[in-house]
Amino acid sequence: MIGFTEIRAVAFVCLALVIPALRAQHRVDPRNMYERVWAAVTWTGSGTHADPRRPMYVPAPAQMNPASRSGILGYQCVESDDNKYALCEFVAATPAALKPILADPSVKAFLKGRDKRDDAITEFKKYKKDFDPTHFGVIVQ
Amino acid sequence: MKPILLLLSLSALLPITASAAYTYDYPAAPAGPDPMTSISTQNWYINGPVSATSSGYTSSGDSGLVSKATSLGTSAYEVKMQLTLTASGGYYAALLRASNDSVLAYAGTHYGIEVSNPTISGSSCTASLNFYKDVAGSVTFLSSSAITCHSGMVLRAVMLPGGTMIAYLDNRYAGQATDTQITGGEPPVSASHLPRLETTSQTCNWATWTQRLLTPSIRILSGFHHFQTAWTCNGKV
Numbered sequence: 001m002i003g004f005t006e007i008r009a010v011a012f013v014c015l016a017l018v019i020p021a022l023r024a025q026h027r028v029d030p031r032n033m034y035e036r037v038w039a040a041v042t043w044t045g046s047g048t049h050a051d052p053r054r055p056m057y058v059p060a061p062a063q064m065n066p067a068s069r070s071g072i073l074g075y076q077c078v079e080s081d082d083n084k085y086a087l088c089e090f091v092a093a094t095p096a097a098l099k100p101i102l103a104d105p106s107v108k109a110f111l112k113g114r115d116k117r118d119d120a121i122t123e124f125k126k127y128k129k130d131f132d133p134t135h136f137g138v139i140v141q
Numbered sequence: 142m143k144p145i146l147l148l149l150s151l152s153a154l155l156p157i158t159a160s161a162a163y164t165y166d167y168p169a170a171p172a173g174p175d176p177m178t179s180i181s182t183q184n185w186y187i188n189g190p191v192s193a194t195s196s197g198y199t200s201s202g203d204s205g206l207v208s209k210a211t212s213l214g215t216s217a218y219e220v221k222m223q224l225t226l227t228a229s230g231g232y233y234a235a236l237l238r239a240s241n242d243s244v245l246a247y248a249g250t251h252y253g254i255e256v257s258n259p260t261i262s263g264s265s266c267t268a269s270l271n272f273y274k275d276v277a278g279s280v281t282f283l284s285s286s287a288i289t290c291h292s293g294m295v296l297r298a299v300m301l302p303g304g305t306m307i308a309y310l311d312n313r314y315a316g317q318a319t320d321t322q323i324t325g326g327e328p329p330v331s332a333s334h335l336p337r338l339e340t341t342s343q344t345c346n347w348a349t350w351t352q353r354l355l356t357p358s359i360r361i362l363s364g365f366h367h368f369q370t371a372w373t374c375n376g377k378v
Contacts, residue, residue, distance in 0.1 A: 047279035054282040066267040066287045067260050074286030076272075078319055091286070135305060135319045140286045 031137035032112075034073065037090045037098045038120040038136075039109035040080070040127050055086035057101055069093045076138040080127035087124045089136050186241045188248070205236070205244035217302045226292040229261045235298035237306060238323045243275075250276050252323055254298040254308045259290045266290040272306055272318035283318040 041056040051060055055077050064071075070093070077088035092098045095111075102109050110120035117133070124131045177198035180191060186207035192199055220235040234255035236243050243249030252274050259268040272284040288310060297309040304321035307314070 043281075045282075047281065049280060052273065052280040052282050058282070058285070061257060061269070061271065061282070061285075064258075064269060064285070065260075066258060066269045067262070067265075074284075074316075076284040076286075076316070076318060078283070079281075132319075135317065137317075138284060138286050139314070139316050141288045141315075 030139040030141075034091050034093055034140055035095050035098055036112040037101055037109050038088070038112070038124070039090065039101050039107050040085045040087050040124060041101070041107055042084065043086055055088045055090075056107075057090065071097050073097075074138045074140040076136055078128060078131070078135065081129060082127075085127050087127055087131060089138055091138055091140050188242055188244045203244050203248075205242075205249075207239065207241045207243060217300050219300075220298045221295060222298075223293060223295050224256060224290075226259050226261065226266060226290060226294070229259060231259065232257050233259075233296070235296060237298060237300040248275075248278055250323060252300070252306055252320070254296070254306055256288070256290065256294075256296060266292075270308060270310070270315055272308070272316065274320055274323060276322060283320055284316060286316055288315060 043053050044056050044058075045051045045053040045060065047053045050062060054060070055075060058072060058075055072090055072092050074091040075088050077086040079085070080087060090098060090101060098111070101107060102111060108123055110116075110123070121131065121133050124133075178193050180187065180193045180198070186205075188205040188207065189203050191205070218237075220237070222233075222235060224233045232255055234253045237252040237254070239251030240249040243251045253272070255269075255271040255273065257269040257271050259266055266289060268288055268290045270286050270288045271282060273280055273282045275281075290310075295311055297312070299307040299309070301307070303319070304324075305317055305319040307317040309315055
């Protein structure tokens with residue numbers, strides 16, 4: 001006959017086994033959250049404080065509303081070897097916000113989850129010989 | 142129930158924690174944290190309308206403080222600062238590889254990691270975390286992302302030798318950018334903190350790990366032995 005003490009012991013053992021497993025479940029890496037596009041785009045802006053040089057499709061800082069979840073939420077870029085292009089990862093909450101980039105025929109864009117990462121890296125290396133993808137991974141909170 | 146079972150069960154509930162001690166080269170031991178309640182021209186190049194208050198360093202306009210420390214010198218280091226966010230608006234930044242005439246918006250030559258335009262609404266606070274470079278007044282944004290914020294948040298800005306800048310917010314990785322145009326060295330290498338405020342009622346402060354102490358602090362990355370530092374605080378009334 002199994003007593004109450006034994007049942008409690010079994011219950012604790014089960015907890016000891018299950019809880020670490022639950023804790024070990026990985027949260028989604030924030031560098032993989034939201035919709036993401038890699039694209040080589042030209043720069044825009046005059047380089048002033050109000051109109052800084054920034055990748056095409058990104059509004060001036062004064063026009064960005066950090067409280068808004070529409071539009072481009074974040075981006076990270078490196079300059080091409082000739083400084084003429086921005087090799088960027090753009091992040092948005094919805095695919096619609098990235099549609100202008102994907103629809104631009106002059107821009108070769110790669111949508112995460114649809115296109116191959118290696119293809120994007122190959123494309124970026126045309127612009128920057130030593131492009132290092134490990135430096136990419138913008139986090140949006 | 143056997144005690145060992147109870148211990149095993151309870152141990153599963155306990156998070157594993159680790160802590161590490163850091164030694165910062167500014168303020169130098171044993172002087173301890175600099176609360177920035179006064180600004181010495183012996184220690185700082187003062188650019189713009191910088192002012193010290195009882196609660197720390199603030200400014201009514203575009204300005205900056207650049208350290209005159211020359212005991213060490215490298216272009217790789219960490220800068221840590223604590224932001225007091227009491228109202229919406231303003232720009233708070235750590236400048237990296239900065240020239241002595243650097244201010245946040247925008248003069249001199251430097252990289253900047255900037256908490257921009259915090260927007261406080263009730264209990265929520267959102268802002269942008271920007272990485273940019275300023276070369277002789279020409280500004281290029283390299284990275285930007287939306288972040289949550291709070292008064293007392295700690296920004297750690299790390300400059301690595303290869304040109305990668307990394308930001309940590311409250312000791313969590315928050316983003317990075319890489320650029321190699323500014324190498325430091327001439328004019329003298331500097332790291333700086335550049336908060337900018339948009340109302341005179343706000344202050345911007347820096348602190349060490351002990352958040353009760355509002356003070357700037359800099360840690361040199363392992364393997365690097367020389368540095369100059371700069372602290373700045375910009376604002377607009």
